[in-house]
Every structure is written in C-alpha cells, then in structure tokens.
Amino acid sequence: MxxxxxxxxxxxxxxxxxxxxxxxxxxxxxxxxxxxxxxxxxxxxxxxxxxxxxxxxxxxxxxxxxxxxxxxxxxxxxxxxxxxxxxxxxxxxxxxxxxxxxxxxxVPPVPFPAIRTLAEAELGVSLAQAFASIDEIPVAAASLGQAHRATLGALDAADTGLVGAVLKVQRPGIDEIVDxxxxxxxxxxxxxxxxxxxxxxxxxxxxVEEFAVTSLEEIDYLHEAANSERFAADFAGDDRVSVPSVVWERTTRRVLTLEDVTAIKITDTDALRAAGIDPKEVAPLFATVMFDQLFTHGFFHADPHPGNIFVTPVVDGSGERPWKLTFIDFGMMGEAPSSTRSGLRKLLIAAASRDGKGLVNAIRDLGVLLPTAETTELERAMVQLFARFGGMGFAELRDVDPREFRDFAKQFGDVVRSLPFQLPENFLLIIRAMSLTSGVCSALDPEFNLWDSVEPYAAQLLRDEGGNVVKDLAQQAIEIAGIAVRLPRRLDELVTRFEDGTVSVQSPGVERRVARLERTAQRLVSALLFGGLLIAGAVLRAEDAVFGTVLMVASVVPLLHAVFASRRG
Structure with missing residues (x-):
C-alpha cells in the first residue's frame, strides 16, 4: 500500500x-x-x-x-x-x-544514477555487463540527452572492430517535457x-509543426542512427568527411552507442595550428561540404554548431590533405525537396551570372515570394544592383562604402517591403544550417565571407547546368522526332473525321473571352461618346446655352450604358 x-x-x-x-x-x-x-x-x-x-x-x-x-x-x-x-x-x-x-x-547534466537507471532499463542488462568501462562524468550535456565515454565489452569489440565508444542517453522524463x-x-x-x-x-x-517533427525525431535515437548511416552513405568514398559507426547491439530508442571519434573541435584554432592545420583552409572546405549536402544530396546536417564537427588528423596521409571533417549528432537533419534544391541552385546561378530577373524568378520558385506578386519593380531593382556591383567578386563587396548600400535600400526599400514575402515551411532548417555554417567559418577565419565559397561553387553549378541543358535539349529532340513520326497518321485520321462530319469544336473559354472583349469594346465606345458629348456641350454652351445643355444631358445616356454594362459583365 x-x-x-x-x-x-x-x-x-x-x-x-x-x-x-x-x-x-x-x-x-x-x-x-x-x-x-x-x-x-x-x-x-x-x-x-x-x-x-x-x-x-x-x-x-x-x-x-x-x-x-x-x-x-x-x-x-x-x-x-x-x-x-x-x-x-x-x-x-x-x-x-x-x-x-x-x-x-x-545545460546542467543529469546525475549519473538516473542515467544508469534509464540506460539499463532500455538495454535490458546492467551497464557493467554491456560495457567494459564507462565514465560517469558526461563528455557533453544537451537539452534532450547527454553523452558518456565508454569502452565496449570484448564480444561487442570483436563484432564491431571498435574499442572506444560514446554512450548517448536521453534525459529522464524528456518525452513528457517535449509534449x-x-x-x-x-x-x-x-x-x-x-x-x-x-x-x-x-x-x-x-x-511550429516543422519544429515539432524535428524535435520528436531528435528524441528517437533509432532515427538518429539511421540518419547517421544515410549521411555516411552520401559521403562514402569522400576523403573530406567521416562519420562515426553505430553500435546497433547497444542502441535503442532512448540509448545510442557510437564509435568514439573525438578529435579537434573545429573552432579550436590553437589546437588546429598545433597539429599543423591552417584554420583558413578548414573554413572553405567546411562551407563546400555544407553546400554539397544542401544542393547535391538534399540531406543536410541542420545543427552544425562547433560541438558537432571535429577536425580529425589523418595519420596515413593517403588523401589530398592530412585531415578531414568528422560530423556527429545527426538528430537534427533537414531534407531539401528537389523543387527547393532546384530553386536554390537557380538562386546561386543567377547571383553568379548577375541575372536580376533570374534571381527574382528563383526567389519565386523557392516560395519566398508569393506567385501573385507583381515583381516588375523588384526585377528593375535587381538589374540596377547588378549594374552597380556586378563587376565585383562577392568578397570585394565588403570594401564598398556602406552608404551606397543604404542609398540603394532607401531607393527600393518601399518596393521590397510592399511585396508579399514569406518564410516557406522547409526553410527553417536551411536558414539555421547556413547561419551556423557562416558562424563557424567566421570563427576559423575572421576575414572569411561565406560568399567567397559561394562564387566558385555557383560557377561549378553553372557548368553543371550547362550539361543538363544539353541533356534537356537532346530529350526534347527525341520527343519532337516521335511527334513528327506520328503526325502524318494523326492528321489523316483527323481529316477523315472532318469529312465524316464527326468533329465538333467547342471552346467555352474562348467564347467567354470574346464576349468580354465585346462588352469592353461597347463600354469603351460609350465612354468616348460620353466624353465627347460632355466636352462639346461645355464648349458650345458659351454660345448656345440650350444646345450645349442638351448635349451635356445627352452624355448621361452613354455613361449609364457603360456603368450598367460593366455591372452585367
């Protein structure tokens, strides 16, 4: 009791x-x-x-x-x-x-006894049986869970080929808190x-729903483990990137066991220099890898803060560089649909080629600008912007007098503010990823500008798009050839149906448009008659008051016709 x-x-x-x-x-x-x-x-x-x-x-x-x-x-x-x-x-x-x-x-850490209780309940065995050793002091504590270093037991080590591991355990009661x-x-x-x-x-x-989906996925460690393997598959054979292996035998929804890949924190510039690595070389590579995730694979790390990326020195030196980037923590991942990815590619290409109209079209394709928006003035603004600054590289824009940008913003500020911009649903994680990428790169190199890496990347996209255009033209040529082959037979069938009298042509849409055009023409004639009679009456009234007044009164007739014809339309 x-x-x-x-x-x-x-x-x-x-x-x-x-x-x-x-x-x-x-x-x-x-x-x-x-x-x-x-x-x-x-x-x-x-x-x-x-x-x-x-x-x-x-x-x-x-x-x-x-x-x-x-x-x-x-x-x-x-x-x-x-x-x-x-x-x-x-x-x-x-x-x-x-x-x-x-x-x-x-974030304060959870006491280890509570972590031990949850982990053992999930794994079904005591931690002493599951691991050869485990450090009770967490290596990292986050809002949803915390991580402890561990050593795999003999059987798990033999099966996986790993020794050191990181045990990631959810905070007790986090499900209710998230709810x-x-x-x-x-x-x-x-x-x-x-x-x-x-x-x-x-x-x-x-x-909020997008944030909810991401948060619920983040507290499902089976989902994070699957994300880790998918990310690793995207960069398989790429010597720039490495990903920790998952120890599936010691992984559940609330417990995740990974290979220990701890190395140099990406923003620890002193440690990088001590290892013979130039931080200014790390920044552009990191930016390019993030671009590849977003524009090529469409599956990207949405939480690339400094604690989730290591720079790992390569001992054998077999690659192009003596180090690589190691990503961890795949709980918060984003996916860019093909339509979004295409729009982002168009945006970069338009910016690289100084195409103002193409830039506006790309913004519209991304859903940042509503389809009904009138963009003539915005296109003119972009054309003028490229005309003034288009000859410069992206990095050179930092040297431009800020007053020039302020003048431009003042000139076209009302145009931009009047347009119906919006934040598409799938942009939340994209903006977060790019924002954190810019911050990490700036920490590595204070003079780094994200556009320094965007420009060559956009140029490569432009070359790739050229190849895609050739493919599209070839595909269109095949389709046109097929139509040309089938065309004589289809024309013969159509002529036969005309001769038999079995073809009837109806176009309600065209008929409605013709009717509207007729009404518009009638209203236009009535408006011209109204204006002509009114002006003539006003001019003649000075010499002949009676006739002038008659004309002015008569002008009301075509005016009424124009008004009521418009209402009927």
Missing amino acids: ASVRQGRADSQSEAGNTRARYRRIMRFAGWNLAVTWWFELFLPRIGLTRIAERTRRRRMQRFARRFHVLAVDLGGLMIKVGQFMSSRLDVLPPEITSELEGLQDE VDLRALRKVGGWLSRVRLISNRVNVPAL
Whole structure:
C-alpha cells in the first residue's frame, strides 16, 4: 500500500510540475506578446512611433535576458527555441541573438544514477555487463540527452572492430517535457497566426509543426542512427568527411552507442595550428561540404554548431590533405525537396551570372515570394544592383562604402517591403544550417565571407547546368522526332473525321473571352461618346446655352450604358 501511495504521489507531483511548466511558458509568451502589440502596433497607429523606436533596444534586451533565464530553468525545447533564435533564423536584432548565444553550454547534466537507471532499463542488462568501462562524468550535456565515454565489452569489440565508444542517453522524463513544450508552442503559434502583420509573412503554425517533427525525431535515437548511416552513405568514398559507426547491439530508442571519434573541435584554432592545420583552409572546405549536402544530396546536417564537427588528423596521409571533417549528432537533419534544391541552385546561378530577373524568378520558385506578386519593380531593382556591383567578386563587396548600400535600400526599400514575402515551411532548417555554417567559418577565419565559397561553387553549378541543358535539349529532340513520326497518321485520321462530319469544336473559354472583349469594346465606345458629348456641350454652351445643355444631358445616356454594362459583365 505504501508503494502504491508513493507512486500516486509521484504521479500527482509530476502532473503538477507539468501544469506549472505549461503555465509559466504561457505567462511569459502572453506578457511579451502584449508588450510587443502595445509598442509595435498600437502606439504607431496613434502617432507615437518615436516612443516605440526609442524603447525598442531596451525592450529587446530585457526580453532576451528573461527568455534566457526561462530556458535555463526549464530546459527541454525551450533551450532549442533559444538556440534557434540565437542562430538568426528570422530577422532578429543582435540584442536578442547575442544574449542567447551561450545557451548550448549552459545545460546542467543529469546525475549519473538516473542515467544508469534509464540506460539499463532500455538495454535490458546492467551497464557493467554491456560495457567494459564507462565514465560517469558526461563528455557533453544537451537539452534532450547527454553523452558518456565508454569502452565496449570484448564480444561487442570483436563484432564491431571498435574499442572506444560514446554512450548517448536521453534525459529522464524528456518525452513528457517535449509534449508540454509543444502544446505551449502550438498555442502561441495560434495566437501569432491571428496577427496579420505576421501571418502575411509566415505560416507560424506550420513552422511550429516543422519544429515539432524535428524535435520528436531528435528524441528517437533509432532515427538518429539511421540518419547517421544515410549521411555516411552520401559521403562514402569522400576523403573530406567521416562519420562515426553505430553500435546497433547497444542502441535503442532512448540509448545510442557510437564509435568514439573525438578529435579537434573545429573552432579550436590553437589546437588546429598545433597539429599543423591552417584554420583558413578548414573554413572553405567546411562551407563546400555544407553546400554539397544542401544542393547535391538534399540531406543536410541542420545543427552544425562547433560541438558537432571535429577536425580529425589523418595519420596515413593517403588523401589530398592530412585531415578531414568528422560530423556527429545527426538528430537534427533537414531534407531539401528537389523543387527547393532546384530553386536554390537557380538562386546561386543567377547571383553568379548577375541575372536580376533570374534571381527574382528563383526567389519565386523557392516560395519566398508569393506567385501573385507583381515583381516588375523588384526585377528593375535587381538589374540596377547588378549594374552597380556586378563587376565585383562577392568578397570585394565588403570594401564598398556602406552608404551606397543604404542609398540603394532607401531607393527600393518601399518596393521590397510592399511585396508579399514569406518564410516557406522547409526553410527553417536551411536558414539555421547556413547561419551556423557562416558562424563557424567566421570563427576559423575572421576575414572569411561565406560568399567567397559561394562564387566558385555557383560557377561549378553553372557548368553543371550547362550539361543538363544539353541533356534537356537532346530529350526534347527525341520527343519532337516521335511527334513528327506520328503526325502524318494523326492528321489523316483527323481529316477523315472532318469529312465524316464527326468533329465538333467547342471552346467555352474562348467564347467567354470574346464576349468580354465585346462588352469592353461597347463600354469603351460609350465612354468616348460620353466624353465627347460632355466636352462639346461645355464648349458650345458659351454660345448656345440650350444646345450645349442638351448635349451635356445627352452624355448621361452613354455613361449609364457603360456603368450598367460593366455591372452585367
């Protein structure tokens, strides 16, 4: 009975903690949304825009600090949300991003006894039986799980050919925490979807669902293990990249055992130089590998922060360089559909070839710009932009006077703001991956510009597209030849049907268009008659008041015809 009462007490305590967690998240979101509405929407409507602008920086800093405290206290997905914001996934001010940068390193570890209990329940054996040894001090602690170094037992070592391993174990109770956090985020997403200023730009509920899918996949270690093997297959035979092997015998949904591939952290420039590796050579290679994932394979690492990439020295020296990049932690992966990948390729090619219209078309293909948008002025803006800066390499743009960019933004700012831009659903992880890539490369080389690697990569894409064009033309030629072969027979059949009188041609669409054209012509004639009679009456009225008045009154007849004909149409 005592154990039953204790179980009920624990269950009630957990439910109470769950409700308290949900209420705390909702109070934080509700208060900050109300403050934002007051300053950013209400005050500008009553002519107090200056107050909103003057207090914006301080308000953003206060929000970031309070969210930082909330995320560290609650953990779970709140840490993930903070990491998304710190990675500039949206147009967020530096007051927010800089405050949230350290969230990755502030997650407190779970005591090892709780980790041991969960791991043994999952594996079905004690850790002493499963491993020869295990370090109770975690090598890494994250918001959803933590990792410990271990040594495989003799049988597992013989089967896998590995000795050192990393045991990754979920945080106890993380399933319930994720469920509560997602319920809160869905509620907040529903609130934001009712704000037209936001809903016109982005489908917030859809983004929350994308975040939910990614988060649920991240706490399924079987899914992460499969991602790891898929990523390894994409780069099989590529001496630039390596991936840890999965020890499937010691892997479940909540426990993941991997080969220990710990090496030099990619942003540890001192350790890289000590190993004879130039950080400035690592940056462009890392950027190119990320581009290959996104543009070639369509399956990319969506969390490439410095803790998830090592630079591993190569002992045998058989490759082109004496080191390679080692990726770990494949819980957060993104997939770029072929349509998105094609749009991104077009975007890079248009930028490399200084094609303003092609750039706008690529943006439209990506779904960033709604199909109904009128883009004539935007195309003109892009053409002028390339006319001014098109002769420069991407890296040279850093030396341009910032005032020139400000003048350009001032000239075409209204055009850009008036267009219905939006953030497509599948762009959340793409933006995160590219943002983190840029940050890692800048840490390796302060003078590095991501465009330095984009330009040669785009040039290669342009060459590849040239080959694809030849293939497309060849395919079209084959199709046309087939049509030409079948054409005489089909024409003969059509002539026979005409002679038999069995062909009838109807085109309701054409008939409707003709009818509209006729009505438009009639309205145009009526409008011309109205204008002619009105002007003639006004001119003649000075000499002949009666006749002039008659003409002006008569002009009402064609006016009424034009108006009522338009309504009938």
